[in-house]
Amino acid sequence: MEEDDFEFEFSEDPKQSVERFEEMVRNKDQYFFDAHVFENIIDYYIEKNDPVKALQVIDYAVAQHPFVVAFLLKEAQLYLVTNNLPAAFESLEKAELLEPSEADIFVLRASIYEVLERHDDALECLFKALEMADEADEILMQIAYAYQGMGDYEEAISYLKRCLESNMENQDALYELAFCYDVLDRQEESIQFYEQYIDSDPYSFAAWYNLGNAYHKIELHEKAIDAYDYAILIKENFSSAYFNKGNSLVQLEKYEEAIEAYKQTFEFEPPHAQTYCAIGECYEKLEKMDEARSYYKKSVKLDSDLADAWYGIGVTLDFEGRYFESLHYYKKALKFDSENPDYWFAMADAYYKLKKLDESEKAYEKVVELNPLDIEAWLDFSSVAFEQENLKKCIEIIAEGIKNNPESAELYYRFVAYLFADGQYNEALLQLQKALNTDIDKHYLLFEYLPQLQNNKVIVDIINRFRS
Template identity: 30%
Template sequence: MEFSQDENNNLPLTKFESMLKTNHVLFFDSEEFENIIHHYLNQGKIALAKKAIKLGLDQHPTSVNLRLFKVEVYVFENKLIEADTLLNELYNLDPMNEEIYIQKANIFSKKDEHQQAIDVLKRALDLTDDVVDLYSLIGMEYLFLDEFEKAKECFMKCLEEDLDDYSALYNIIYCFDFLNQNEEAIDYLTVFLDKNPYCEVAWHQLGKQYYNLKNYKKALAAYDFAIISDDTFVGAYLERGKVLEKLKRFNEAIENYTITLELDDPTSFALLRIGNCHEKLQNDELAVQYYYKTVHEDPLLDKGWIAITRFYNKKRNYEKALYYINKAINIDSENVVYWKLYAQINHRLNFLEEAERGYKKALELGNYELNTWLSRGDILIKLGEPEAAIYNFEQAIEFYPENSEIEYRLAGLYFSLNENDKGIFYLKNGIDHNEDYAFIIEELFPEIANKILVKNILKTNQ
């Protein structure tokens, strides 16, 4: 039983907390202690729960339920040996108590012995008429083992017992999604909705399945039914907006996203989508306004900063684009997309040193796209840093072996440093792998292209 704020049900709790303050020991029956402990555990107040367990056992030393709470705290504190020892004692006293099996399974689960946990929980099924919680626990253990079919079966049994068990419904759909069983999920949800036609969660999930299959017409219909079932269901309006965007019905999408702002606190996702729709409709001023609202609502949402930066980038207003990407980097300096945009914008502004810094940082953060290596290397060539450019391209060729675009660049760089043997090696490799990129030599290294040695190699292989 949970204590209420406005009923006499919370009297034992008030009495208990008063006792702690005065140090006057008062008597509680074991059920009152159980409710007090349960309350504190639900609130995450472990220290108070432990005090209640100690006082409870002082007054009721033979209570199995109070000792089970002690086991629960042991498990929470990862004192698994103590928990197991106490459980064995309790099993000898009350072998038909299902909670003993649940806590035993909890210990196995904590030790990553999930199959043993399942075996114990299955034994507990024979001891109770209330099987929903047990099937839910077994399902979770199967999820730990990546046995999604078996997990799905368990959660389905939960839903058979209780049609309002939305947690089980979400877990069922999670299993379908993981197994890429969109059609099977649709069949299951359709049967479920025949029994429970006003379940907004099921309609919402059905819409998502149709959306994944790109059947936007049926997805839209499912979200309509979700909204009919609950016209305050924010998630349905958001998903409906996404479908309308796919159908290029941007004004209607804006309407749906706007409803979510009225129903609940504004979300950065809705604000961003509204901005994106306005941009598609070429309502530039409104688009920018909503992008501003997005980053104001959630400065850590990278998609907001990326949207506003790309907006100005497309408009060729590179100074503003740079201003916003700098703000984004100041908030999160480890975001690789920010650094890539920073590099590209500086490159367009011909701020070569800043652009090179951006590409270098993007590489350090794991952006190993070919274009990143090539762009950085070409900037280093322009900055007159051939050794750094060579090091960059030699790293690149480890990720893209036999790539002629890299090999021609390395050839030109080695010839420019009078390391002709290496220049010849990479030039011949470049020609072998793709002679069409030979123009790179003339474009990036015009003085090298005029060397007789280079001309002869190129002519020989034409």
């Protein structure tokens, strides 16, 4: 070391180390720093989200400590996050020459392969790392992620379970396991796993929470609420459990209790737009439209792109007979989610109530395009055409509806009504038989739409014949 070099051997405040380093660079001097001091300086710049400066520090660190593998690993990580993948590979090759049995080298190399979607190469690296590592659970997690990336959720589940055998408290593994079961639509297996897990660790709030989610997905909402309550009992500030409990209470139509559950999340985290929107929907179901609208407005104030909240405001105005105003909000909702058939349905209905039948018809056309299984939409769509005295179009609409919903008695009975109104008596009687075969108990729908048909002896005789 030259006489004008400085040496900083001992631990000092990281900020002081950074200041000394910057002074050295500024003055073009050459100070000596211990390896751990360099690590602190590198971490400081990483935390400041300044990878360029962090890489500059690593250059100095490697020059002064050429055999410290940790610097090359940090360098590879920084090249990875800045998407300089060739440089990341090069850093790892240098690290492997120095320490060929370092598991982190292969874990990082696997991460690069994952970015390149070379999943098989990633797995090969991770299996090597697994042989070298003292602690296996994080590597097992990485292997599970790689299998997820390949769409092999069965293998992912297998490695997530191994991860939990290695470390029962790995909450990431618990959540990922729930995700894999969900993708495979195997909620019963998910429930069985979490119940067994809870037998071993009854104080795992994450396990109770995931159990609640699985119950919710198979519509066992009472059991879901019990599971969420246990999660909350163990972790009082578990806002996600309060929120999901609220969702289950909504499914049971317990709207007042759901509101309380949603509001409890505010005690532990700042309000979310989605939570305000959920509260608004509960008040809407309770027909407390002022409160509902207030919460929907709070929601869009936090997130102006939240389509459901704009739609909710429209629904509250529609309920109050303010159809013209509601249209403005339905259009706002559609701006952010133009493929939502519910929004189009609401707009079609509002136009209908405003006697704007052409606009209503166009909106209903969009509804059945997006959701051809919506029987109510086909019926309403045809009613608009009927009011315009366009029987031919009514018949075409219902015929198309039946193509998409061949088991719908409602559509068949409406079809019969339109055919009679159009004077197509033989075809009407043929379709009546299909309607009666589909569901004889709904024949009253025919008379609801065309009451005069109750006096038609031929129709009454056919219905009585089917009854006997």
